Amino acid sequence: MTDQPILQIRDLSVDFATFRALSGVSLDVAPAERIALLGHNGAGKSTLFRAVLGFLKPASGEVTVCGARPGSHRARVALNYLPESIAFPRALTGQEVLRYFVGLRRAPRSEVMSLLERVGLAEAAGRAVGTYSKGMRQRLGLAQALVGAPRLLLLDEPTSGLDPISRRDFYDIIAAAAGRGCSVLLSSHGLEEVETRVDRVAILSRGMLQADGTLEALARNAALPVRIRATAQAGQVEALHSRFGGTRVNGASIELLCQADEKLDLMGRLMNCGPLIRDIDVQVPSLNSLYRHYSDLAEQEAQP
Amino acid sequence: MTRLLIVFAQEMRLATRNLWVLGATGLLALFALALGFLGASQGAQYDVDVLSLTAASLSTLSVYLIPLIALLMSYDALAGEVERGTLALTLATPIRRSELFLGKFLSQTVAVGVAIGFGFGIAGLAVGLVYGAGADGILAWLRLMGASVALGAVFVGLGLMLSAFAGRISTAAVFAIGLWLVLVVLYDLALLGGVIAAGDSVFTRQVFPWLVLANPADAFRIFNLAALDAAPVSGIDGLARTLPFPPAITLAVMLGWGLGALGLGIWRINRIVP
Numbered sequence: 115m116t117d118q119p120i121l122q123i124r125d126l127s128v129d130f131a132t133f134r135a136l137s138g139v140s141l142d143v144a145p146a147e148r149i150a151l152l153g154h155n156g157a158g159k160s161t162l163f164r165a166v167l168g169f170l171k172p173a174s175g176e177v178t179v180c181g182a183r184p185g186s187h188r189a190r191v192a193l194n195y196l197p198e199s200i201a202f203p204r205a206l207t208g209q210e211v212l213r214y215f216v217g218l219r220r221a222p223r224s225e226v227m228s229l230l231e232r233v234g235l236a237e238a239a240g241r242a243v244g245t246y247s248k249g250m251r252q253r254l255g256l257a258q259a260l261v262g263a264p265r266l267l268l269l270d271e272p273t274s275g276l277d278p279i280s281r282r283d284f285y286d287i288i289a290a291a292a293g294r295g296c297s298v299l300l301s302s303h304g305l306e307e308v309e310t311r312v313d314r315v316a317i318l319s320r321g322m323l324q325a326d327g328t329l330e331a332l333a334r335n336a337a338l339p340v341r342i343r344a345t346a347q348a349g350q351v352e353a354l355h356s357r358f359g360g361t362r363v364n365g366a367s368i369e370l371l372c373q374a375d376e377k378l379d380l381m382g383r384l385m386n387c388g389p390l391i392r393d394i395d396v397q398v399p400s401l402n403s404l405y406r407h408y409s410d411l412a413e414q415e416a417q418p
Numbered sequence: 419m420t421r422l423l424i425v426f427a428q429e430m431r432l433a434t435r436n437l438w439v440l441g442a443t444g445l446l447a448l449f450a451l452a453l454g455f456l457g458a459s460q461g462a463q464y465d466v467d468v469l470s471l472t473a474a475s476l477s478t479l480s481v482y483l484i485p486l487i488a489l490l491m492s493y494d495a496l497a498g499e500v501e502r503g504t505l506a507l508t509l510a511t512p513i514r515r516s517e518l519f520l521g522k523f524l525s526q527t528v529a530v531g532v533a534i535g536f537g538f539g540i541a542g543l544a545v546g547l548v549y550g551a552g553a554d555g556i557l558a559w560l561r562l563m564g565a566s567v568a569l570g571a572v573f574v575g576l577g578l579m580l581s582a583f584a585g586r587i588s589t590a591a592v593f594a595i596g597l598w599l600v601l602v603v604l605y606d607l608a609l610l611g612g613v614i615a616a617g618d619s620v621f622t623r624q625v626f627p628w629l630v631l632a633n634p635a636d637a638f639r640i641f642n643l644a645a646l647d648a649a650p651v652s653g654i655d656g657l658a659r660t661l662p663f664p665p666a667i668t669l670a671v672m673l674g675w676g677l678g679a680l681g682l683g684i685w686r687i688n689r690i691v692p
Contacts, residue, residue: 167510169691187512195510201502205435210428217424218511258507 118181119144120192120266120297121166126175128158128165135161136321138175143266143297148288150308151301152405153318159301160198162318163268166299167195180265191219194264196255198271204244208235208254211243212261219262229257233287249280256284260291267291269300273307285311309401317408324408329401330374336407338399339371344384345393354390358383374398421513425521426528433491433529442487442530446537449483450476454545469545469555473562476538477642480566481635485573485602488530492577493594495522496687497584506692515687523571523578523680530570538563562642568672569638575679582686602635627663634675637668644668 121143128136136158143149153159164170166177168185182188202211212226230239233253243251252272259267267288273281289311292298302308308315315332317325325332345367346354355362360370372380377396384394433439454472496519499505508518542559545551551559577594584590609629616622630636644665 164506164691167506169506169509190510190512193510195507197503197506199503200507202504203432205432206428210431214424214428215507215511218421218508218513220420220512 120147120180121299122176122178123162123166124176126162126165126177127173128161128170129173134173134321136165139318139321139323140175141316141323141326143299145265145297146292146295147314148292148298148312149300149314149316150312151299151316151318152303152308153301154303154409157318158321159318160270161321163195163270163299163301166193166268191262192264193266193268194219194259194261195268196259196270196272198274200251200255202243202251202254205242207240207242208246208250208257209239211254212257215258215261221262225261229260232260232290233257234283249276252276252280253284256287260287263294264296267296267298267300269298271301271303273302281307306401315401317405319409319411319413324411329404332404332408333399334374336399336404337373338403338407340374340377340399341397342370342372342377342380342384343367343395343397344370344391345395346390347392350390354387357387357390422517422521422524425513425518426525429495429522429525430529433525438491439529439533442491442533443536445487446483446533447540449479450538450541451544453479454541455548458545458549467552467555468549469542469551470558472541472545473555473558474643477562477565477639480562480569481639482602484530484534484566484570485598485635487533488526488570488573489577489594489598491526491529492522492574493581493584493590494587495526495578496581496690497587497590498581500585500690500692501587505690509690509692515690516684519578519582519684519687520680523575523683526574526578527567527571530574531567534563534566534570538566558642558645561645565638565641568669568676569634572634572672572676572679575676575683579679579683579686582683582690585690601633605633606636631663631668631671634672637671641665641668641672 119142123141126139179189180192360368580593
């Protein structure tokens with residue numbers, strides 16, 4: 115039972131009047147797992163969330179949340195949601211807004227203040243939401259999403275428009291929730307920002323899932339080269355270049371491209387010629403380049 | 419049940435915080451006081467006390483005012499939440515959609531009711547204290563207040579139902595103003611035109627009374643005026659006095675409209691895609 119996925123999406127397709135927004139998407143979220151769902155605007159991220167919430171009915175395929183149908187009472191108890199754009203009533207205070215959701219989820223009243231403290235809004239608890247900054251409103255949204263210790267968090271572009279510090283705090287809070295056993299599915303098109311923040315990445319493009327796995331697995335499948343830059347000791351760059359080849363860079367370094375599984379071997383060989391080398395810099399493919407790789411795949415498939 | 423109460427409490431908080439209740443109370447009190455004190459001089463012509471007279475004229479004015487207040491309060495309630503994204507949040511929690519609808523309905527009805535209670539209450543008290551009040555006058559005034567709350571409830575229900583159908587704030591506003599125009603203004607004009615054109619015919623004697631009764635705003639008027647035999651009335655109200663049914667049936671008509679609005683609204687909110 116413990117290994118049963120919190121969220122199970124099987125071959126999901128969702129149609130709008132004139133087009134297919136999602137087609138044949140399958141995705142599992144395990145307990146306490148954090149997954150980032152990446153995609154361009156209009157790739158189908160929000161549509162996927164709304165199908166998981168039970169707002170949209172699938173044209174085909176199946177979604178289960180903790181074994182229950184989306185939108186059923188059990189599914190709604192298990193999952194909490196933060197939409198992409200949200201405007202709480204401006205006349206109410208943060209505390210009043212949160213008390214409402216604590217009430218609807220039948221969580222203990224004491225959660226109101228403890229959650230406001232956790233997202234750093236304790237000071238502003240009694241102020242009207244209309245006076246909040248964008249970051250504060252977003253944090254209130256996150257506090258709302260943490261009400262009642264959910265099993266699954268659905269966060270639709272939770273950090274869009276936040277400054278880097280707020281963003282880091284945001285991910286710390288999400289990580290703490292995951293540490294308590296809560297699964298997280300969040301969407302983003304800030305690619306680097308999720309790189310160290312999630313366990314797995316799923317890439318959605320044109321309504322189809324292009325990739326799903328750990329960053330390492332995605333990188334392996336994409337076979338994007340690892341870039342190793344070796345800086346030579348003074349005057350040794352020629353020797354280094356003649357031994358390893360590669361590209362000469364700014365007079366003192368060479369740059370080598372290799373596949374991920376050759377990386378250790380190559381680095382070992384570089385290490386072995388100790389006197390020649392002053393420094394080694396390894397650049398694994400960034401999520402950005404990976405993302406572009408998988409998105410471009412979809413574009414190529416779309417061409418006739 | 420408790421989730422319904424939580425929605426109720428939150429909506430009440432919003433209605434009072436936004437000064438809706440205060441504004442509506444002030445407006446209703448102002449109109450009632452104006453009718454009471456400006457119309458008081460006519461009291462001598464008729465064999466009724468000023469309170470009964472004011473109740474009669476105020477019921478004619480309330481037909482316009484109370485539906486307008488109720489619709490203005492409710493038209494935004496669901497369409498606005500769809501646009502602002504809060505409906506998706508609320509519907510992601512384990513609340514039943516009917517609970518959300520009924521919670522909003524109850525709180526807005528109470529808000530309209532409080533405005534009527536204070537607004538008309540203050541005015542009635544002032545008129546009674548200045549000109550004196552008999553049992554008939556007090557009863558007429560209480561009937562007017564009770565029926566006004568019922569009329570408010572009907573139009574809050576209709577406004578919420580339209581809001582559920584609209585999906586957008588601007589569409590909901592058009593629906594609300596359209597409904598007010600049709601039920602409160604154009605309906606009566608069309609009926610009067612019909613009676614004038616038809617003269618003394620089957621339409622005037624058999625069909626017209628039922629058409630008057632079918633409109634909740636007219637039902638409200640008939641209910642109030644039927645009890646005020648001595649007060650002066652004109653237009654469609656004068657015709658209404660000769661209607662071939664007991665006045666209590668007007669309450670059933672309002673109840674029917676209210677239940678119909680709630681039923682249709684709940685049917686619709688269950689199909690909203692937030």
